[in-house]
Amino acid sequence: IRNRYRDLVIDDIAANTDTDLRGRIVVEETFSVDDFADRYNSYAGSALGLAHTLTQTSLLRPPHVSDAVDG
DSSP states (O other): OHHHHHHHHHHHHHHHHSOOOGGGOSSOOOOOHHHHHHHHTOGGGOSSOSOOSGGGSGGGSOOSOOTTSOO
8 A cells, every 4th residue: 555655646746746756766765654653652653742722732731641651
């Protein structure tokens, strides 16, 4: 599925910019939500954690605890 999505993105870039990148790619790395979660130990691959809404800011923000970690 990763390669199919990669191809869709490259096709979309070509369709919207009239530039085909396929012959120009020198180095390539695909990086998925699962890769992000594994590499950075982030819950569900979230880069930002909680949303920046009124109920999740300052004193209203939930504490930094995890059921997966004792203490």
